[in-house]
Amino acid sequence: MRLLLDTHIWLWGLLDPSKLARRVVRALEAAENELWLSPISTWEALVLIEKGRVVIDRDPRRWMAEVWQAAPLREAPLTQDVAVQSRFLDLPHQDPADRFLAATAKVYGLTLVSADERLLRSSEFATLANR
Numbered sequence: 001m002r003l004l005l006d007t008h009i010w011l012w013g014l015l016d017p018s019k020l021a022r023r024v025v026r027a028l029e030a031a032e033n034e035l036w037l038s039p040i041s042t043w044e045a046l047v048l049i050e051k052g053r054v055v056i057d058r059d060p061r062r063w064m065a066e067v068w069q070a071a072p073l074r075e076a077p078l079t080q081d082v083a084v085q086s087r088f089l090d091l092p093h094q095d096p097a098d099r100f101l102a103a104t105a106k107v108y109g110l111t112l113v114s115a116d117e118r119l120l121r122s123s124e125f126a127t128l129a130n131r
Helices: 007-015 022-029 039-050 060-070 080-088 096-108
Strands: 002-005 034-037 073-075 111-114 126-129
Touching: 002 007, 002 022, 002 096, 007 039, 007 111, 022 111, 022 126, 034 039, 039 060, 039 096, 080 096, 096 111
Parallel strands: 002 034, 002 111, 034 073, 111 126
Antiparallel strands: none
């Protein structure tokens, strides 16, 4: 399976794995699964760090470089197609980061791993619920 990690799933996996459901942990650890991350998640994580909602123990740029080097993540490019799709998805809210992640899942045929019920209710892309 090709899994696109929602920002909170990625951060929970790094900083508080106890928040991940067993089925999600199994999926993330399965060698046959590919783990994908959008640059939007990197941006969103840095915003959360700046606001103090995510606390790390070193310079954010250094931390991010270390995280990317240590984890076997594939980058899901932010393309023109993703940007266009983000505006035409049938989602119940307008959060730009969520729209970009959902569009990325749809464009690349990825399964979005999330705990966000608003995203999990969509039928426009595959999801794996953290429940």
